[in-house]
Amino acid sequence: MYNCAIILAAGEGKRMKSSTPKILHKVCGREMVNIVIDVIKKAEINDINVIIGRGADAVKEATKEREVTYSLQDKQLGTGHAVMCAREFLDGKKGTVAIFTGDAPLITEETVKKLLSFHEEGNYKATILTSIVDSPSGYGRVIREKGEEVLKIVEHKDCTEDELKVNEINAGMYCFDIENLLKSLDKLDNNNAQREYYLTDVIGILKSNGEKVGALPIPFEETMGVNSRVQLAEAEKVMRKRINLNHMENGVTLIDSENTYIEIDVEINNDTVIYPSNVIQGKTIIGEGCIIYPNSRIKDSIIGKNVSIQSSTILESTVGENTTVGPFAYIRPESVIGKSARIGDFVEIKKSTIGDNTKVSHLTYIGDAEIGTGCNFGCGTVVVNYDGKDKHKTIIGNNAFIGCNTNLVAPVEVKEDAYIAAGSTITEEVPKGALAIGRAKQVNKVGWVEKKGLNK
Incomplete structure (x- = not known):
C-alpha cells in the first residue's frame, strides 16, 4: 500500500503574539513542524x-534538511481549502494520505503506524483520530453508527442534547483514500458562518456516498495543539516528561526528573547521574558514568565517560573521559579538553585544545591556544590572545608549568618541560626545560612610609 502525508502548517498563529511562524516555535529544542x-x-x-x-x-529554511515538498496556501480559508492547495501533490497518486497538523507535536510514531494499519485493515475510505475526554465542551463530537463506523462529526454549537453527551472528540488528524478524497474536495463548499472550507465536511460527503469511515481513539495528550504560549508550555512539559522517562528507562539516573531539562536530540549513556536544574541542549552526547551536578548548561557538546561537571557551561565543545569541570567553568565553542584533565572554578576556555592530564585549576583564561599534556596552570593565568585588532595563537608544550599570575602575550610559544615564574609577562619563546622570569626586580625602600608621613 502506498502511503503519503500532508502536514497543515499555514496557520497564522495570532494568539502566539510572535513574529515567528507558530509551527517554528520549539518544543524541547526542535521546531514543532520538524517534530511532526x-x-x-x-x-x-x-x-x-x-x-x-x-x-x-522561514518554514522552508527550517525544514530544508527534511526532504519534503511544499504547497502554498496564500489565504487561510479553512482546513479543507488547505488540502485543496495540495491537489498537485495528490494528483495521480493511489493509496492513502495521512493528514496531520504542524502545531500538534505530541503525536507518536506508534500512533501513526497504528492509524495506517487500522485504516487499511478496516478497508475505510477515511479514518479519524479521536480522543475520549471527560469534558468535551467546545470540541467537535464524533457520532458513531451502531456498527461502530462513523456517522458524522458535529461541531459543539450544532450538537443536539444527546450529541452533547458524547465524549469522543475529533482530534483533527485523518487518513483518506486519495482518490475518494480528491472527489470529495470537488464537492466542498464554504456555505457556513466562517465562509471557510472544512475538511470535516469530507466525512459527510463520503457517508452520503455510502463509504465506510472509521475512528481510532488515542490518548488526548497526543492530540494537543499549540495555539498560545500557555499551550506551548504544556506541550513542552509533556515532551520533557517523555524524554526524561526514556533516558531513565535506558539506565540514566535523574535525581529530580521534573526539574531536569533535556532536549529531544540529546543522547545520554547508562550509569550517568544528572542532578536537577541542568539544561542539556542540541546534539549533546554524554558518555556513561558521568555526574552532572546542579546548575550546568551543556549544548551541542560531546562529553566522554566518567566526566564530572559542576555548575558550569559547555558549548559546542568536547570533553575527554575522566575529566572534571567546574564549579563555575565556562568552556566556549570549538574547545577540546583532553582526558583526565582538570578545568576548575572560574576558568574560561575559548577555542582552545587542552591536552590529557593538564590542570587549569582556577581563575584562568585560555583563548586561541594549543596546550600539551601534563601541564599545570597556576591561579590567575591569562592568555593574552587579542591585540585590539586580531586574535593570535599561543602554543604550550607538554609538561610545562605556568606560575600564578602569568600573562602569555600571543603569539608566543612555551616549549615542553619549561617553567614560568609567578607574576611573569611572557612575550618571547621559552626554550625547552628553561625557567622564564618576566617581571621587574623587587626593590625595598626602607623607611619610605615614615618619610612620607603615612604612619597610622
Missing part, C-alpha cells in the same frame, strides 16, 4: 507535503 515530520518519517512515510502560508520562506 520526523515522527511521520519514523513511521516509514517518506513522501510528505507541507502546506505553508505565513512565513513560508
Whole structure:
C-alpha cells in the first residue's frame, strides 16, 4: 500500500503574539513542524507535503534538511481549502494520505503506524483520530453508527442534547483514500458562518456516498495543539516528561526528573547521574558514568565517560573521559579538553585544545591556544590572545608549568618541560626545560612610609 502525508502548517498563529511562524516555535529544542515530520518519517512515510502560508520562506529554511515538498496556501480559508492547495501533490497518486497538523507535536510514531494499519485493515475510505475526554465542551463530537463506523462529526454549537453527551472528540488528524478524497474536495463548499472550507465536511460527503469511515481513539495528550504560549508550555512539559522517562528507562539516573531539562536530540549513556536544574541542549552526547551536578548548561557538546561537571557551561565543545569541570567553568565553542584533565572554578576556555592530564585549576583564561599534556596552570593565568585588532595563537608544550599570575602575550610559544615564574609577562619563546622570569626586580625602600608621613 502506498502511503503519503500532508502536514497543515499555514496557520497564522495570532494568539502566539510572535513574529515567528507558530509551527517554528520549539518544543524541547526542535521546531514543532520538524517534530511532526520526523515522527511521520519514523513511521516509514517518506513522501510528505507541507502546506505553508505565513512565513513560508522561514518554514522552508527550517525544514530544508527534511526532504519534503511544499504547497502554498496564500489565504487561510479553512482546513479543507488547505488540502485543496495540495491537489498537485495528490494528483495521480493511489493509496492513502495521512493528514496531520504542524502545531500538534505530541503525536507518536506508534500512533501513526497504528492509524495506517487500522485504516487499511478496516478497508475505510477515511479514518479519524479521536480522543475520549471527560469534558468535551467546545470540541467537535464524533457520532458513531451502531456498527461502530462513523456517522458524522458535529461541531459543539450544532450538537443536539444527546450529541452533547458524547465524549469522543475529533482530534483533527485523518487518513483518506486519495482518490475518494480528491472527489470529495470537488464537492466542498464554504456555505457556513466562517465562509471557510472544512475538511470535516469530507466525512459527510463520503457517508452520503455510502463509504465506510472509521475512528481510532488515542490518548488526548497526543492530540494537543499549540495555539498560545500557555499551550506551548504544556506541550513542552509533556515532551520533557517523555524524554526524561526514556533516558531513565535506558539506565540514566535523574535525581529530580521534573526539574531536569533535556532536549529531544540529546543522547545520554547508562550509569550517568544528572542532578536537577541542568539544561542539556542540541546534539549533546554524554558518555556513561558521568555526574552532572546542579546548575550546568551543556549544548551541542560531546562529553566522554566518567566526566564530572559542576555548575558550569559547555558549548559546542568536547570533553575527554575522566575529566572534571567546574564549579563555575565556562568552556566556549570549538574547545577540546583532553582526558583526565582538570578545568576548575572560574576558568574560561575559548577555542582552545587542552591536552590529557593538564590542570587549569582556577581563575584562568585560555583563548586561541594549543596546550600539551601534563601541564599545570597556576591561579590567575591569562592568555593574552587579542591585540585590539586580531586574535593570535599561543602554543604550550607538554609538561610545562605556568606560575600564578602569568600573562602569555600571543603569539608566543612555551616549549615542553619549561617553567614560568609567578607574576611573569611572557612575550618571547621559552626554550625547552628553561625557567622564564618576566617581571621587574623587587626593590625595598626602607623607611619610605615614615618619610612620607603615612604612619597610622
